[in-house]
Every structure is written in C-alpha cells, then in structure tokens.
Amino acid sequence: MTTSTQLAPVKWEDDALVLLDQTRLPVETVYLTLTTAEEVWASIRHLQVRGAPAIGMAAAYGLYLGVRGSEAATSEAFAKDLLATAEYLGTSRPTAVNLFWALDRIKARIQQEGDKATRELKAAVLDEALAIQREDAEVCRTIGEHLLTLLHDGMGILTHCNPGALATAAYGTATAPFYLAKERGWDLKVYADETRPVLQGARLTAFELQQAGIDVTLICDNMAAMVMAQGKVEAVIVGTDRVAANGDVANKIGTYGVAVLAKAHGIPFYVAAPLSSVDLETATGADIPIEERPAEEITHGLGKQVAPDNIKVYNPAFDVTPAEYITAIVTETGIFKPQEIGNSKK
Ligand SMILES: CSC[C@H]1O[C@H](OP(=O)(O)O)[C@H](O)[C@@H]1O
DSSP states (O other): OOOSOSOOSEEEETTEEEEEOTTSTTTOOOEEEEOSHHHHHHHHHTTSSOSHHHHHHHHHHHHHHHHTTOOOSSHHHHHHHHHHHHHHHTTSOSSOHHHHHHHHHHHHHHHHHOSOOHHHHHHHHHHHHHHHHHHHHHHHHHHHHHHHTTOOTTOEEEEOSOOSGGGSSSSOSTTHHHHHHHHTTOOOEEEEEOOTTTTHIIIIIHHHHHHTTOOEEEEOGGGHHHHHHTTOOSEEEEOOSEEETTSOEEEETTHHHHHHHHHHTTOOEEEEOOGGGEETTSOSGGGSOOOBOOTHHHHTGGGSOOSOTTOOOOOBSEEEEOGGGOSEEEETTEEEOGGGGGGGGO
C-alpha cells in the first residue's frame, strides 16, 4: 500500500505540538516542539504549518496549550478562558475557514460538557483536538475515492499550491486521488505549478509526490497555458481554503487564472473541499476575507533580493474563483455542482 508522505505536518507527542517546519522543506527536515498558544499562533502566521486542514489541526492543539494552565474555579470561568484563547488564535490567518471551524468545534464540545471540573474540561479540549486530526485522514481518503471516479488511468492532471499530505492529516485533499491511484497501479501524470510567491508547489507538492513515487512534473505558473494547449492536461484538481454558499472558491493566488485557462481549453476544473472548508455562512466569494502577506515574499523570494528597494507591492495570498469556472466541488459527502454546494452538508 502506498502511504502518503511519512513527514506528518502535525503531531501531538509528549504533551506538546510537534510541527514539521514547512518553510525549511524540501532541503531540511526540521521539527518544532511547541508548548504555548503564542508559539502556535506564530507558526501559523509564518507558514511553518500551512494548508487549511493542517492550520485547523494546529489551532485545535494550540487552544489546548492555551488553556491547559487555566486555574478557572468554575466551568463558566473556564469557558471564558477558552473563548479568549480561541479569539487570539483566530487572528493568526483570516482566509482558511478550517481554522475557525476547528476552534468553534472545540467551543461547542465544551458547552456540551456542561458543569464539569476544569481538569475534565481541559481533557475534553485535547480529546476534541485529537478527534479533529483523526477524522481528517478519513475525510481526505473519502474525497480521494470520489475524485477517482472522475479520473482514469494514464490521465494528465494539473494542480496548484500544496493541497497535499503536508496540508492535512494524510493523503491531502486534491492529491488524495493521486495516492489512491498509485495504490491501484494507475499511472497518473501530475503537473505541479510552482506557485509563486512562496512556492508551495515546487517546495512541497513536487517533494511529497516524488517521495511517494508518483509521476510528477514541476512547471512554472506561467507554463500552465502551454501545457494545456499541448494536450498534456485532461483535468485540474485544486484544494481550497474556503467555499462560499454560492459555490465561489478561495484558494492560493493563481488558482483563478488556472480555472480560466481550463475553461478556455475545455478541461474540467475540480475543487477538493472537506466540509470543514465549506462555509455556508459566507454568501459569496466577495465576502471571503483575503489575507495580504508581507512584500518581502515577492521582493526577496528565496532570501535573495529580486526587486528594487522601496518598490510598491501588492501580495494577496489567495484569489476567488467564481462558481461558473468550476466543474464540480468534491467533499467527503460526494460530488456537487458548485451552485449546489449547500446540499453537501444536508
Ligand atoms: C488542502 S488546502 C491547501 C491550501 O492551503 C494553501 O494555502 P497556504 O499554503 O497559504 O496555507 C492553498 O490555498 C492550498 O490550496
């Protein structure tokens, strides 16, 4: 059986959160041991852990780390401590709704626990964080099974950013069918966009798929049109950070351009989205908060200055692909037309 990368992005070990520092990949494998909510906040903000589901998992453990020292005398006082830490962790990155989904899930669990002792409530927070991580691997595998029904052996598939095992508990979202296809002896040919400016495609997707023995070819973002025109790509599969109620999808900057190109070439464009990324309370893509990141990611790519001093820079980390460009959104509950994404949670 092919397993997704052995390099788990998020682990709970010896009462601490152990994160694979994704800013160091693919050159160095460095694990960070975090013991405070502040450290978790910083690791999310600085992309040491990234990818929507992995951010949610890390935040869940961060919430436990933030309240495990609580000396609250009542369950109400503990709930207050929990809320304050959740609000703080929620300020780390705004776009991936999985972060807020994970924090809300733990808050709801604590409400259900009722009037218990603080020691028991702390244990419930950790228990829920562990459950979030456990369930994510199964969710990703199920998404992969659904996606596989849309693919066939020998197909060329383009992906953008890293919706991979490094962004989840296992398998990835958009990469899950690649791992499952490999298990079944299929030969898919994956094209990975390098994904400017932080290069998640080159540093992470190319790395993890290569490690798993999957046929992956790295291309620059500006080569996608040519690769499609040459008939090398028969489907595009991407991940997402948030799906709005009308089926608009926020994902890594550059995704919208890939979707437009796919439509121009008559190529289906699929979005892999766990229900934790589906946000029916956000009406349209225009309502999704888009994170803007530091100018240095563009002016000093890979640590080397590549732009003039004091140049004006615009660096949105995500864009929104309108529903009309999306062939289907695939969740753990099935395959949905974007306009029918509301049915995914029924
Ligand atoms: C499985 S979702 C991965 C998702 O996360 C990425 O963003 P970032 O690396 O900035 O956290 C990107 O939008 C991916 O598609």
